Amino acid sequence: MIGFSQIQTFLEVARxxxxxxxxxxxxxxxxxxxxxxxxxxxxxxxxxxxxxxxRITLTDEGRRYMEQCQEAIDKLMRAEAELSRPDDIAGTIxxxxxxxxxxxxxxRTLGTFADQHPSIRIEVIVTDETxxxxxxxxxxxLRGGAPGNPGLVARKLDDGKxxxxxxxxxxxxxxxxxxxxxxxxxxxxxPTNRFKGRLTTSAQNAQVETRNFELAKELAIQSRGxxxxxxxxxxxxxxxxxxxxxxxxxxxxxLPLYIVMPTRLHMPARVRTFIDFxxxxxxxxxxxxxxxxxxxx
Numbered sequence: 267m268i269g270f271s272q273i274q275t276f277l278e279v280a281r282x283x284x285x286x287x288x289x290x291x292x293x294x295x296x297x298x299x300x301x302x303x304x305x306x307x308x309x310x311x312x313x314x315x316x317x318x319x320x321r322i323t324l325t326d327e328g329r330r331y332m333e334q335c336q337e338a339i340d341k342l343m344r345a346e347a348e349l350s351r352p353d354d355i356a357g358t359i360x361x362x363x364x365x366x367x368x369x370x371x372x373x374r375t376l377g378t379f380a381d382q383h384p385s386i387r388i389e390v391i392v393t394d395e396t397x398x399x400x401x402x403x404x405x406x407x408l409r410g411g412a413p414g415n416p417g418l419v420a421r422k423l424d425d426g427k428x429x430x431x432x433x434x435x436x437x438x439x440x441x442x443x444x445x446x447x448x449x450x451x452x453x454x455x456x457p458t459n460r461f462k463g464r465l466t467t468s469a470q471n472a473q474v475e476t477r478n479f480e481l482a483k484e485l486a487i488q489s490r491g492x493x494x495x496x497x498x499x500x501x502x503x504x505x506x507x508x509x510x511x512x513x514x515x516x517x518x519x520x521l522p523l524y525i526v527m528p529t530r531l532h533m534p535a536r537v538r539t540f541i542d543f544x545x546x547x548x549x550x551x552x553x554x555x556x557x558x559x560x561x562x563x
Contacts (some may be wrong), residue, residue, distance in 0.1 A: 267311065268505050269288060269302075269305070270283070271302060271333050272302045272303070272305055272309070273299075273306065274292075274308040274322075275288065275292065275294075275299055275300070275302040275303060275306075276295045276303050276306050276314060276315075276331075276332070276335075276391060276517045277332060277335060277336065277339075278291055278292055278299075279303055279315065279322060280314075280324055280328065280332050281323075281536065282365075283321065284321070285299050285303075285322065285329050287299050291480055292324060292555075294511050296359070303315065304338060304343075305393075310331070310561040311465055312327045312331075313325050313327065313328070314328035314331060314332075318389050319457075324446070326527055329401065334513055336529070340530075340533075342354060348361070348509060351398070353450070355383050355385065355386065355535055355536050355539050356383075356385035356386060356536065357385075357386065357387070357388075357435050357480070357534065357536050358387045358388070358389060358403045359386060359387070359388050359389070359405050359536055359540055360389045360391070360402075360405050360406070361388060361391070361404070361405065361406055361407065362389050362390075362391040362392075362393060362399075362402075362404050362406075362407045362408070363390060363391070363407070363408045364391055364393070364394050364408070364409065364410065364459075365393065365394050365478070366394075366410075366478065366479045366480070367392070367408060367551065368498075368551045370549045371549065372390070372551070374549075375547060375549075376388055378391070379540060379543050381538070382543075384444070384535070385556075386536055386540075388540075389501060391404070394477070394478075396399060396409075399418065399526070399528040404528075405527070405534075405537045405540075406526060406527050406537065406540075406541065407523055407525075407527075408423070408523060408525060408526070408551075409524050409526050410458075410521050410522065410523045410524070411458055411459075411521060411522070412424070412459070418526050418527065418528060419523065419526070419527045419528070419529060419530050420500070420526050421524065421525045421527075421541070421545070422522055422523070422524055422525075423525050423544060423545065423551075424519050424522070424551055425521075425523070425524040425525060426496050426497070426499070426521040426522070426523060426551075427496065427518075427520060427521075428460070428494055428495065428496055428518050428519060428520060428521055429494070429495065429496075429497050429500070429505075429511050430446065430454075430488060430492050430493070430494055430512040430514055430518070431483070431486050431492065431495055431509040431510065431511055432489075432490045432491075432492045432493075432506050432509065432510055432511065432512055433486055433487050433488070433508065433509060434508065434509070434510055435489050436486075436489040436491075436492070436510070437510045439489075441512070442450070445494075446512050446514045446515070447515050450485055450494070452491060452492050453490065453491030453492065453493060454492050454493070455473045455475075455482040455485055455490075455492070455493040455494065455495060456482075456493075456512065457476060457477045457478055457481075457482045457493075457494070458477050458494060458497065458519070458521055459477070460494070460519040460521070462486075463518070472556075474490065474554065479496065479499055480494055482494075482495060483495055483500065483503065483509075486507050486509060487503065487509060492512065494518070497511075499553070515562050523551060525541055525544060525545075545551040
């Protein structure tokens with residue numbers, strides 16, 4: 267027989283990381299919480315938690331059981347929510363984006379979504395720090411290059427094109443044509459850190475290193491070297507001849523942009539609706555014509 271109270275208690279202990287925290291959240295005596303989890307382990311004949319004097323961690327079996335239980339409960343909660351409040355799209359969505367995210371695209375996209383859902387409030391955290399989504403109570407992140415922790419859920423939103431750029435002066439003085447066969451004689455600014463291990467040729471080490479697209483672009487404009495940058499970031503500079511787009515003999519890496527979530531389970535309707543909106547949007551950040559870069563990390 268399925269013990270729902272035992273499962274609920276186990277999930278709360280696993281989420282909160284301790285019996286004491288679960289006891290407070292469930293308004294139950296700690297002894298009851300401990301007894302329920304122990305009874306669940308005895309019924310399943312498997313250890314779900316590693317217990318020490320300082321912390322509680324999941325065993326491999328406990329982690330798998332937690333994921334399966336959460337998925338089942340999530341389906342039940344979605345079914346109940348659809349029947350009881352099918353149109354209740356309200357509340358706050360907390361989103362984190364990198365500094366290099368196109369602010370023009372972001373403002374336009376968030377504004378359109380807010381117009382469609384006036385009961386939604388969106389809080390945007392702009393930072394290059396890879397924040398812990400659970401610890402900081404963040405619903406989703408937009409991250410370029412790599413989603414982050416392998417335990418997170420990621421969905422690709424866009425795939426940006428990268429190109430090599432140099433100033434017109436640099437190209438005239440250091441390059442005979444706009445085609446590069448080797449980077450060995452050049453300093454290359456690579457904020458994406460995606461050249462390493464991808465190309466057979468190596469570049470000179472730069473005295474200045476940066477993970478910021480705007481700074482790398484300015485260094486290229488000042489003829490300090492060649493920069494690997496998103497194409498949409500450099501359209502205006504190419505148009506005004508501040509930068510020259512270079513052809514390269516080897517394929518260049520791309521810069522994917524991901525929607526990152528702590529989990530698909532128990533996702534509020536407002537967050538699911540926002541994710542669906544981002545995916546369905548005709549204009550993506552890597553394709554925007556704004557003179558601002560897409561996400562980098």
